Amino acid sequence: MSTIDYLKIYYFMRLTRAVEDRTRTLFLQGRVVGGVYTAQGHEATTVGAAMTLRDGDCIVPQHRDLGMHFVRGGSPRAVMCQWLARGNSPTLGRDGQLHIGDIHHGIVPSISMLGESLPVACGVALTMKMRKRSTIVLAPCGDGASNTGPFHEALNFASVQKLPVVFVIENNGYAYSTPTYKQFVIQDLADRARAYGMPGESVDGNDVMAVIEAVGRAVEHVRSGKGPALVECKTFRVRGHSEADKADYVPKELHEEWIAKDPIVRFEEYLTQKHILTEANKAEIEAKVKATVDDAVSFAEQSPAPDGATVADYVFAPDGPIAIVGEPGAEDPRYINALDRRTGEPFTTMMNTNVPEEVGQR
Amino acid sequence: MSAAKVTYLEAIGQAIREEMQRDEAVFLLGEDVGTYGGAFKVSAGLLEEFGPERVIDTPMAEAAIIGSAVGAALMGMRPIAEMQFIDFITCGFDQIINMASKMYWRAGMPVPIVIRGPSGGGTKGGPFHSASPEAWFFHTPGIKVVIPSTAYDAKGLLKAAIRDNNPVLYLEHKLLYRLPELREELPAEDYIVPLGKAIIRREGEDMTVLTYGAMVHQCLRAARTLEEEDDLEIEVIDLRSLSPLDREAILESVKRTNKVLIVHEDTMTGGIGAELSAILAEDLFEYLDGPITRVAAPDAPFPYAPPLEDAYLPNAEKILTAARKLAAY
Numbered sequence: 001m002s003t004i005d006y007l008k009i010y011y012f013m014r015l016t017r018a019v020e021d022r023t024r025t026l027f028l029q030g031r032v033v034g035g036v037y038t039a040q041g042h043e044a045t046t047v048g049a050a051m052t053l054r055d056g057d058c059i060v061p062q063h064r065d066l067g068m069h070f071v072r073g074g075s076p077r078a079v080m081c082q083w084l085a086r087g088n089s090p091t092l093g094r095d096g097q098l099h100i101g102d103i104h105h106g107i108v109p110s111i112s113m114l115g116e117s118l119p120v121a122c123g124v125a126l127t128m129k130m131r132k133r134s135t136i137v138l139a140p141c142g143d144g145a146s147n148t149g150p151f152h153e154a155l156n157f158a159s160v161q162k163l164p165v166v167f168v169i170e171n172n173g174y175a176y177s178t179p180t181y182k183q184f185v186i187q188d189l190a191d192r193a194r195a196y197g198m199p200g201e202s203v204d205g206n207d208v209m210a211v212i213e214a215v216g217r218a219v220e221h222v223r224s225g226k227g228p229a230l231v232e233c234k235t236f237r238v239r240g241h242s243e244a245d246k247a248d249y250v251p252k253e254l255h256e257e258w259i260a261k262d263p264i265v266r267f268e269e270y271l272t273q274k275h276i277l278t279e280a281n282k283a284e285i286e287a288k289v290k291a292t293v294d295d296a297v298s299f300a301e302q303s304p305a306p307d308g309a310t311v312a313d314y315v316f317a318p319d320g321p322i323a324i325v326g327e328p329g330a331e332d333p334r335y336i337n338a339l340d341r342r343t344g345e346p347f348t349t350m351m352n353t354n355v356p357e358e359v360g361q362r
Numbered sequence: 363m364s365a366a367k368v369t370y371l372e373a374i375g376q377a378i379r380e381e382m383q384r385d386e387a388v389f390l391l392g393e394d395v396g397t398y399g400g401a402f403k404v405s406a407g408l409l410e411e412f413g414p415e416r417v418i419d420t421p422m423a424e425a426a427i428i429g430s431a432v433g434a435a436l437m438g439m440r441p442i443a444e445m446q447f448i449d450f451i452t453c454g455f456d457q458i459i460n461m462a463s464k465m466y467w468r469a470g471m472p473v474p475i476v477i478r479g480p481s482g483g484g485t486k487g488g489p490f491h492s493a494s495p496e497a498w499f500f501h502t503p504g505i506k507v508v509i510p511s512t513a514y515d516a517k518g519l520l521k522a523a524i525r526d527n528n529p530v531l532y533l534e535h536k537l538l539y540r541l542p543e544l545r546e547e548l549p550a551e552d553y554i555v556p557l558g559k560a561i562i563r564r565e566g567e568d569m570t571v572l573t574y575g576a577m578v579h580q581c582l583r584a585a586r587t588l589e590e591e592d593d594l595e596i597e598v599i600d601l602r603s604l605s606p607l608d609r610e611a612i613l614e615s616v617k618r619t620n621k622v623l624i625v626h627e628d629t630m631t632g633g634i635g636a637e638l639s640a641i642l643a644e645d646l647f648e649y650l651d652g653p654i655t656r657v658a659a660p661d662a663p664f665p666y667a668p669p670l671e672d673a674y675l676p677n678a679e680k681i682l683t684a685a686r687k688l689a690a691y
Contacts, residue, residue: 095468102471103436109469111460119426120461123433123441130389130415130439150456153426160421315503317472317527324387324438336527337438340470347470 006276009051009208011285013043013264016067018289019076022297023083027243031301032083034096036243039064041206044263045170045233047071048211049138052219056135056326058106058128060121062114063098064170064237065140073105075351076292080300090349092314092342093306102347103325104338115141115148118167122154125163125228131324136164136222138215144175146192147183155228159196162227166218169230170205172237173258177249193230205233206263209270236261314342367547371539373513374404374478377520378442380552382412385440388524391418391427392444392479401446402480402539424454431475432462440524445479448533449493462529463504472527478520480536481509482576482627483675487536488666494575494628494659496533500604500637505529506557507604511538511578513546515602518555526557535576558606562615566595569689570615572638573625574601577676581625584681594689604634612638613645620651623685625676630658652691657684 020038027036039046046067050059053072061068066079081089082100090100090109101107108124110117121139128135145151146169158165169189173180186192193200199221203214211233218229236258240247247255271277323335331338340347368376381388389412390405396419399406409417420427424445431441445451451458458477465473483492499507506528510516516534523530538544563578564585573581578600585596597615601608616622622642624635635656642654657676665674 090470091468092470095464099468101469108433108436109465109471111464113456113460116425116429116456116461119429119457120433120436122426123430123435124437125433126430127434127437127439150425150429153421153423154429156421157423157426157430161418314467314470316506317466317474319527322387322438322440322472322474322527325436327438330438337472342470 003276006271007281007285009047010267010271010277011289012047012067012070013208013267014285014289015070015076015292016043016047017264018293019066019079019296022293024243026083026297033085036083037063037097037241038239038243039066039237041236041238041258041263042170042172043067044208044211044267045168045205045235046140048208049140049168049215049233051212052216053138054135056106056133058103058108058124058135058137060108060110060117060124060137060139061098061101062110062117062140062142062145064142064172066098068138068140069098069107072107073350074100074107075349076296077299078349080296081303084300085305086300086303087306088303088348090347092310100349102340102349104331104347105350107349114145115150117141118154119150119157121165122158122161122163125158125165126161127324128164129161131327133326134223135326136166136219138166138168140168140170142175143169143171143173143180143183143189144178146189155192155196155198155230158228159198162225164222164225165228166215166222167228167230168215169232170235171232172235174237174241174250176241176245188232190230190232198228198230200230200232202232202234205235206261206266208263208267235263317341367545368513369540370510370513370516370544371402371404373517373548374520374534375406376548377517377524378405379408379411381521381524382408382416387438387440388442389416389418389439390442390444391420391431393420393422393427393446395419395444400444402536405444424450425457428454428457428477429461431477432457432465432473435473435475436465436471440474442476442478442524445477447487447491447493448479448481448495449490451477451479451495458499458505458529459502463502466528467504473529474527476520476523476530476532478532478534480539481533482535482537483664483671484537484576486666486668486671489663492664494626496531496604497628497633499531500634505531506606507531507533508557508602509533509535509575509604510602511535511575511600513544514548515555517548518553519557519602522554522557525554530557533575537576555602558603558608560599560601560603560608560611562597562611563600564596564598566597567619568594569596569621569623569685570619571596571598571623571625571685572601572612573598574604575627577625577627580676580678581681583678584685587678587682588685592686592689596685609641612641616642616646617649620649621688621691622650623655623657623681623688625657625681627659627676629661630656631661633658652688655684655688657681
């Protein structure tokens with residue numbers, strides 16, 4: 001891995017933390033109208049897992065995967081417009097949170113029913129298999145979602161069909177207030193893989209290099225056509241389920257233990273020891289992160305609110321030909337799925353392409 | 363294609379085969395649809411013709427079936443997800459309600475899937491193999507719901523559903539699958555029956571009957587009796603498509619007949635008839651010469667034993683009784 005790659009990972013981790021910190025501030029100021037769900041502590045897992053992907057791969061990120069969005073080209077402006085319920089948000093104000101994505105850029109938008117995105121990930125992967133592609137799908141979920149029926153249906157179906165999916169469980173210790181020991185009795189959620197005949201591995205989810213190695217191994221397995229793989233990243237949600245949750249059910253010692261394992265601090269130490277991160281480039285990255293967040297917030301605040309008269313628009317898609325995503329001509333506007341037909345414009349979930357250095361490995 | 367008469371079931375099979383031949387994005391997945399050809403043999407021969415990548419035998423896992431269909435549809439495929447019996451659609455409910463039906467509205471990406479399967483009772487299927495689930499989905503914005511009653515419509519509506527860019531629930535009535543009197547010659551050329559268009563099955567001036575699915579045939583039987591014995595001319599409208607609903611056809615007919623009887627096999631409360639009644643009361647209040655009348659199953663789960671099933675299901679006799687009462691106004 002080159003110095004640039006290391007610093008890119010560091011940048012995405014810092015950007016993820018900074019956008020979430022700012023979102024929390026906006027919430028406390030009453031500027032975010034709905035619930036806010038953040039993922040402090042997940043940065044190594046969500047950024048690291050996504051760093052293993054290539055052009056054409058897809059992600060099916062969940063509510064604590066802001067880092068995954070950013071690595072794959074998700075736009076901070078779009079994220080802020082979504083939180084602030086703007087009329088030009090990717091959902092036109094119809095939905096909140098991180099429920100955003102567009103399939104042309106390899107991001108499937110999630111819903112609040114955790115676990116339900118995993119069968120959808122199978123369908124994306126099934127199409128890749130049917131079209132004989134070498135691309136894969138990265139499908140994360142939490143420890144909570146790993147208890148749902150769709151999780152098990154998806155892992156089993158993916159295995160039977162040898163689908164190119166890397167499942168990543170971000171085990172952050174709690175499903176809302178419910179600790180893992182009330183959710184399941186196994187020690188490692190990677191063991192769930194054995195039931196479905198796929199490789200499974202557990203890894204320190206707060207060590208970004210370990211995450212990249214473990215998920216990278218899974219990606220290699222999956223890309224070679226051997227079927228799905230599972231990686232459990234053991235991490236911790238150091239804040240509440242949402243900003244309405246004080247998380248006072250978390251024992252103080254446990255919380256302190258994980259604060260001490262902060263993935264960003266650990267990676268900083270690692271990079272400093274390797275003389276990759278210096279005072280100078282750290283300051284540069286911090287300035288860039290701050291500018292990006294400021295820009296996103298200011299863009300969102302200047303964006304229009306949605307027009308109430310449009311609320312029942314776009315319930316049904318119009319008639320017209322649909323292209324198969326990723327195939328020649330799929331971006332031809334004659335196909336109804338090439339553009340966002342609600343606006344007649346390209347989908348707005350992605351970063352402006354004039355800053356390609358921010359766009360992961362795409 | 364030969365001009366042989368085909369059954370309702372064969373018409374469904376023809377639609378799937380022809381659409382798979384026409385468009386390589388179309389594929390079928392579900393339980394026992396491949397090697398076995400489906401529990402009712404709707405997909406017999408398709409595995410041999412299209413191979414296991416396009417005719418996929420799945421595990422018993424409706425969330426995986428429908429969810430995979432949604433994922434493939436996002437990629438631009440046009441999957442047909444079979445529910446072995448439509449009752450099992452409840453096991454994949456979330457994928458339809460929260461995933462598929464809201465996707466275009468909130469994310470701008472079309473989800474062209476068809477979810478189809480055998481519905482309806484009269485086959486001694488009991489509480490878990492007789493469902494008429496249309497009201498749940500009729501109530502849900504973002505999914506279309508169609509129910510053919512003839513072989514011609516079975517083929518044409520399914521083709522239109524496959525070509526539509528939205529989730530479509532296509533309800534087959536299992537009692538009609540092999541009914542000899544429904545056998546008919548179908549056009550040799552490609553055709554569709556557009557979604558959202560009702561059809562008048564029998565014209566009349568004395569009363570409008572709004573119905574769909576297998577009940578169309580019970581209503582036509584009752585209408586013949588009413589003509590012979592009561593000298594009444596009953597107009598029977600087969601809605602075919604519940605969502606979108608052909609309001610124009612409904613209102614046009616009731617404006618002429620001034621009386622309306624609504625018949626469905628599903629239970630009464632909160633059923634399709636309730637919404638039709640509300641539309642008619644709101645839009646045609648001054649045209650009505652009698653109470654909007656409904657014939658539907660009682661508000662109980664679907665029973666097994668023959669005397670219970672007979673008591674439960676609407677039929678020509680129950681329709682006749684209700685129609686005579688309404689005609690007397």
